[in-house]
Amino acid sequence: MITSGVRVVNAGLDLITEGVPDALQLDWRPPAFGDAEVARLAAGLDVQATRSANDQAISRVHSARPEWTRTVRAADALPVLSEGRTLLYAGPPIKWERMCDPVRGALVGATLFEGWADSPDGARGLLASGAVTLSNCHGHGAVGPMAGVISPSMFGFLVEDGEARAFTTLNEGLGKVLRFGAYDESVLERLRWMRDELGPTLDAVLRQGEPVDVTGLIGQALAMGDEGHNRNIAATSLLARRLAGRLAALGASPRVFAFLAENDHFTLNLSMAAAKLAMDAGRDVPGSTLVVAMCRNGVEFGIQVSGTGDRWFTAPVGPADGLFFPGYSIADANPDLGDSAITETLGIGGFAMAAAPAITRFVGGTPADALAATASMERITMRRHPAYPIPATGFRGAPSGIDVLKVIDTNVLPVINTGIAHRQAGVGQIGAGIVTAPAGVFLDAVRGLAEAARP
């Protein structure tokens, strides 16, 4: 017996319900963003084989326990940097000619820092000439925030889990910094200080005691308002408090203490390296539709997928819209940039927004939006990360492991918290916001997965 009123529910074209009062219009679109060919290719994949491959891939990711074991020169962690002149940058592969200004600026700065040129023009000429090999971080077990430039002498975080390792630079703080393309003397002086004092001191601290369980640190910080990408003050404070005694015992300088006390994003790079190590553990499982990398080079957005090896699926990327610092607007913004989306790839950052309601004041939106963002990411991910419970969602784990097929099925795109760089090298950060990955990379990934599945 129908006791309540009958209502019209429509999934599809608005036209059908025009004139029907109170009809509930569902936000339905055909899957694969309307691309029937990709929908057919996705439907053609072997469901059982995909499920089994994904179980294996995501289990590996969730079993990773990256520890911050050492702070070393990049050349000592990354063989590609150990001889000749090579620099790494963020995002999918790109040639010098097509690079955006902030990345070029950062490469100029790194060239000057390494002493390969003695003026910005000289550095630019050297880089344009091809005399310095340019390669992307992700291709070498590394990640870098924003421009993401890594040069041989830079000190950085080494995280390890058994034989597995990942590397990234030390976070420089805010203001004029290399990762936004700045390369004036203040930037180079800081890099030298990080190389000569901060890096070696942090390494001595690690050798003096236990390594740092980065998964545990981030897990604790998610209960303290961090999401591990745009908000890192809890993890940084916990870490600085824990290391303070060791630093004091080593006679660390006031500048080291001040740097740790004043840089609220110190642990961002650490969580990036840990996420990189974890996601690399999920690579190269034949048939798996797990996204193992998302990144941007300021021109293109790129992803890699477990079942398609080192192949990049890319699409043009625009600037993030969000909240701009006074005096700036989206007209000043560089297209989205950096390897930091490796945090979302793992399930923190934008995926864990529910953990960080305070961040909504910084990137726009409300705490309800934060809960909605995390709930929405549950629709496109494989599991909840057991090490990252979020108090506000009843301690459910952060949604973890993007499944290309779920993105295609739901038309829901991954959300990414991001800083916004000025389009001119060296101006620096001008805002922060939330971006979604472009649909095209997931459509291409399905094509790639279908190709790989062909006998």
Added chain:
Amino acid sequence: MITSGVRVVNAGLDLITEGVPDALQLDWRPPAFGDAEVARLAAGLDVQATRSANDQAISRVHSARPEWTRTVRAADALPVLSEGRTLLYAGPPIKWERMCDPVRGALVGATLFEGWADSPDGARGLLASGAVTLSNCHGHGAVGPMAGVISPSMFGFLVEDGEARAFTTLNEGLGKVLRFGAYDESVLERLRWMRDELGPTLDAVLRQGEPVDVTGLIGQALAMGDEGHNRNIAATSLLARRLAGRLAALGASPRVFAFLAENDHFTLNLSMAAAKLAMDAGRDVPGSTLVVAMCRNGVEFGIQVSGTGDRWFTAPVGPADGLFFPGYSIADANPDLGDSAITETLGIGGFAMAAAPAITRFVGGTPADALAATASMERITMRRHPAYPIPATGFRGAPSGIDVLKVIDTNVLPVINTGIAHRQAGVGQIGAGIVTAPAGVFLDAVRGLAEAARP
């Protein structure tokens, strides 16, 4: 025109709606917890005069900006301790004969610590003889957690705001500690170390730089999962990180660093002292129904109200129910204890539960309960505290300033987060939970306010 269905809503006796399907039963009870005489007295108070007095009182409370300026011996901060033999304890006034075991134990420990006796039995005899003056913290501009015992040589936090000041001890950490009534050699050794090294070091740190804005610190920590009473790891980490450089410059010992790194409740006492200073600013406004103190001595719960001066309204207190550590139950619990409810009096602690969903795992309940607790406290408070926005409630300020008349009107009792002490001195903490203040103290307060209003 009535277009929707008619429903039965009932406020009052269940009987009336028996047999009516789907009737909505509101949880209505007569005001003043059913005490018609108190309801009549409350209704007889001058509404305009009360409102004006309350505006004045709560404005003063919210204008207070307590800063941690010094770390000093109690005798140097509290004149009552500067000569003769006097000890302070938590809660409303009570005689030695009626005190609970943990408070007696703490007084024995303090007597030994001061060298006024050389054995526990000797100390007990001295205390029973009346040779040591016993007085409550609140009567002297101080507060103390749990047993809350303060003796002349103990070092503690001094917070100041212009001429206003408040004092409390330094937090001892968990385990065997004086505030749970323990007084063995490990407890006394720690107190001596706090007197001889930790206290003087912290004071030197303060004199070396800026004082600490406690309101700002707590406000920041509320965006990081603290509620400022049972969860203090964010504020403690922020503070330890900020002071690390100054401590290192002073050559602070490894024990000082370890103490700050391992005691997650270090800032609890600081937030208590700051709350005491703020609430004292709201005292003695004729006609104001603002609660300016809530505290427990392990036998009675007591409140003071702005419009009734130093008068205490008390009622018997029971043990808190909550989550017990393995091996313990409510049968082992001491009745509720301590001055720490000054945090709820200001609007943090249990009132700000929405800020600390992670705490619900520790005290029982769910994150939804945390939101509900804060929403419920809005019904009995005067304003939202502008310095304590809670991200999860859309950055609404914590509900602040309990109005005796609102408690009476709504029958909603203040919630308090609390640690649970074993009923035997020295066993220590055996759990944590949430308690509500007894209704009787608010009924008595209305009687007191009515008396004070008589010409």
